[in-house]
Amino acid sequence: MQQKPQNLLEMLHFTVKRHPNKKAVLWKEDGRYRSVSYFELWDLIRQFAFALRQMGVQRNTKVAIISENGPHWLISDFAVLSLGAVTVPIYPSLTGKQIRTILQNADAEVAIVQNPETAERVKNWPERIKKVILIEQAVFDHPLVISFRKAMDQGKASPIIDRWGWQTLGRNDLATIVYTSGTTGEPKGVMLSHGNILANVENVQHFVPISHRDTSLSFLPLSHIFERTAGQFVPMSAGGTIAYAESPDTVAQNLLEIRPTLITGVPRLFEKMYAQVMESIEQSSPLKKRLFRWAIKVGEDRLRHINQGSGWPVPLELEKKYLRAKQLVFSKIHEKTGGNLRLMISGGAPLHPDVSRFFFTIGLPVLEGYGMTECSPVIACNPVHYIKPGTVGRPLPGTEVKLTDDGELLVKGPSVMMGYYKQPEETVRTVVNGWLHTGDIAQIDGDGYLRIVDRKKNLIVLSTGKNVAPQPVESALASSRFIQQAVLVGNNRPYVCALIVPDFETLTRHAQKNGWTFKTQEELARLSRQLLQGEIDRLTAEFAPFERPKKFSVLMEPFTLEKGELTPTLKVRTGVAEKKYGEVIDALYSDEKPEEIIPATGKETDPSKAPEGPTVVPLFQPSDQGEASESPKRSIRWKRAVLSRQVVIGILTGILAGIMVHVLF
Template sequence: MKKEVAAMPYVSVPGMLRWGAGEFRDRLATTYKKDGRWQSLTYGQFYQRVLMAARGLRKLGVGPGDKVAILSENRVGWIIADLGILTARAISVPIYATNTPEQVAYVLEHSGARIVFVSTRLQYEKLMAVRERLPQLEMVIAFERFIGDRSLPVFHLYQLSEISHPISAEEQAELEAEIDRIGRDDLLTLIYTSGTTGAPKGVMLTHGNFLVDAWLGLDRLQGRDKQETFLSFLPLSHVLERTAGYYAALMSGSRIVFAESIDKVVENMVEVKPTAMVSVPRLFEKIYSRIYENVHLMSPPKRQLFHRAIEVGREYVYRRYVERRPAGLLRARYRFYDRLIFSKIRQKFGGNMRFFISGGAPLDKTINEFMWIIGIPTFEGYGLTETSPAITLNSLDQIRFGSVGRPLDLTEVKLAEDGELLVRGPQLMKGYYRNEQATAEAMKDGWLHTGDIARIDEEGYVYIVDRKKELIVTAGGKNIAPQPLENELKLDKYISQAFVYGDRKPYLVALITPNMERLIELGHQKNLDYFDVEELVANEKVRAVFAERIAQLNAKLPSYETIKKFVLLPRDFSVEGGELTPTLKLKRKVIYEKYRERIEALYDQNGQSANSKNQQGDRQ
């Protein structure tokens, strides 16, 4: 292993926290809102809270190899529970807070967890709804106070931790002796994949997997010694936030601030003024759309000024960061527009934002360029739950827009004959829990088969084309990646989300969800009478507008990639509706099954759909 990684002053995640409590004792480790007020814990205080939780778990008989689940949205209790579990040498099993009772039951049954940390009564009620399926479940530890059922007793985290009894020197020595017994190859967690297809698989990741991945990621971003304020809103149950926004943050002595909810992220940005965030593309898509909506409302001279600023900004970004040439007078022009326009946009992010990390799904190239232009570099990377997660990452020194960056140090990539990306490195999982067949299918000769089709340029930058299983093969034999088309559609001011379909079909079709604000505005502009959104999206004048927007995209595409027909839906895809994973990726099989009749009707050869006559692409 590379000398730098081998020189890490710790071999486990609890060992890393113990080291941090010594190095950064009085520095703020985490901030969260309680009873309407922001409160914080220093590294020293946070470490003591973790030791208290570990003490309580050990008294309950939790020990090496035991599975303990966490069913909660992001909050400080989540990371105290996680690190407490690990300090007791047990294995943490995170469960998405958005999971249904049946999904929760599957994870608990499969992992064999007998204790679960939950955030609220709502999560506890999910357990009670499937109680008969979970005979091994003994108790619940809650982050909020409520009374449970006798059949499944509930204790508060403070009760478990015996918060009024500080850790004694003897207790601390015993717990730290346990930390010293944790090896780099010891199992840290089971993360159950969100399951865009099939049943979730329990990915087995070690302490070394996470530590090396975080270490190498910080090295790529030159951030190992830089103190940041991370605003956390992505689910900690997902490996991206867990590594990049949690373990890597603690590794660098940074502060983790927990957003109150996903709906309050923008408000919390202004309040806490973060310097860094981890996100998925959906946030950037919404930011981009909202900014351009405001530009749309400007006077013509102001709109022209804005677009000129973007042109200058793009030229400056490419010259400085991509071509790495002196900016000369272009720097002064950029600074002029920065003071006039871009600095004001950055205030919407709190004013201190230095960078974003984007992962989980492809980020549209235009949107990524825009973030750099306004002065907030957004580093797109690529990875999987199975790789802890980062495999590749862009940075200030290594950036190619449209790519997911170069491989991290110690990480090898290559392409199979069919273009599938294969990966080998120290961040690879041990395998799938209790699923040797799936492990053997995914890992062959030390290489992980990612399931993604990619290309690698001569400089080593990796470009993800699409999921191997999601490539559309038309009846005419054309291979089409749906995600680039969907991303292009989502750039339109009237379109919120898109799903492109056409496997083994003569042409492509799409499900479109409208930007509701712009849709209602369109209804007012055209003086339309309607009872509800369903009636509005069915209006011929509205459909004609969307047909025209799609025709504009079709004009830029080869005929076999054009979208011939579409369905306009009255609501967004959502996690609650089952169409999205917790990290907001499309569940393609679920969407197809849910809207099968409407999709198949677009291929009815006996008659045209209502929108086909408005689609110029039908004649291509």
């Protein structure tokens, strides 16, 4: 049996010895994919480590990485760690002021930066910074700046030494300082040791089996510990291949090119995928809708048998039906993800149970997990053999959990942080007798599965004395194909209200299909009020009356990361939203009729040009172009078409298809 690695470099070295010639990473460059093997990757890490050492990087030196995902990120991270230095990941989307604040707080001495634009944004680098390494090849005249390529050349010229110091590192050595996203306050530097991260990597694989045969697509920011642990360290430990998406906007295309077996995402990604499938089905013919409903029913029947446990095998006839459903319907959805996808991992926020159940039904299970930066980050996860939609799974092996009297979740285990950097008082308040106070209200069921209710600080306390957890309601609303974002408000108010950002792309198609007349997005939003109210009523029907939004306003512009309204994991900063739309919220609680549509700060746009989100490519081609009332000319064309040979053949084909479906199913 192989011994446990004592540091993250030894973990990678074990993989290099097992799979030296296997592809370690894939990335797109100049329109085509390039790759390096594990043996080549190890040599690149060594070269860059030697370059960093020549720049004065040594044990406990803080090195910041301010970059998008890519092979440079991984090489830089492992090179820094190999010297006993400390990686400080920083989101490249932050403002120059925010980046400088983190660099100063972390005492960073070297910064690895994506491009000149990012370097320009920082402007006045802190005095402690000795070198700025520019990843992208560009002319940038600055005394601190050196190109990544030049640094690699310097490292390559150094003598080859297999042991350059990483073997002296132990599990208790500091590996990284990760700054929290700051949903409820200023970011804090979380100190994680090699042992913290290794414990997470080792124990996650008890629930999420990953092997050297897997290829994962990386598109969540590596600056967040969720992607760095689940999307970088876990695959590197197992000997898998990491493929980097070109950008978050090209994920759909890259899925088809890479054909991964695993992806790690946030709930919004899976909710968007679910909404696109539902939208595509809505546009399809009655026959295809009927076939889809039949396939889903078969999948749900099979799922009920699976959930009874290993002693309850799926009946043979039902399994045969499921295989037909998979071939006729589900395979078309699988093809949109590349065709090889076997597992999807969701974290960062609650995933709506209906979305989880749907993907499990069609054979694309989503393993929902829960964690926080202070726990490296995974605390609990749904095991692949027994998924419970609506929960975040069981605690990882070696992780203990318990609830306080007010329902707050406490966690103890080997992945709990070393503390907050330069904030001993905050550390003492957060970790008491080894128990991490998560700040999350949770429930634990009879099987030991956790359900996260909401952040303790996020609970809305109504003036009636009732407490409302906004996350479950917001998650339910966001599962609608017509709703892009939803924020619940109402603290110290008599009831809750909602701020709704519609999905204008879906609304536009719905409006055109139903013959609505509109010229602008604002007109479309006003026409959609009744539709949105119906969605709110439907999706919140199972909540208590005081948890359902009594009123809502429609926002014409989405919350974005660039405007500081979202965290890097795409959660809305409620405080920012309440401040920005304070007058709108006040109007919802006034006696006067509130403004129902809140215009965007920018110029009015064409409703056919949706503000965000990828174009929906229908899984089934729609058979009609809408149900609007006919003009006289269209009526004449319709009468002529009735007598055409193509229509007669189409009718006969439809009848035959109906008979086949009836006989087969």
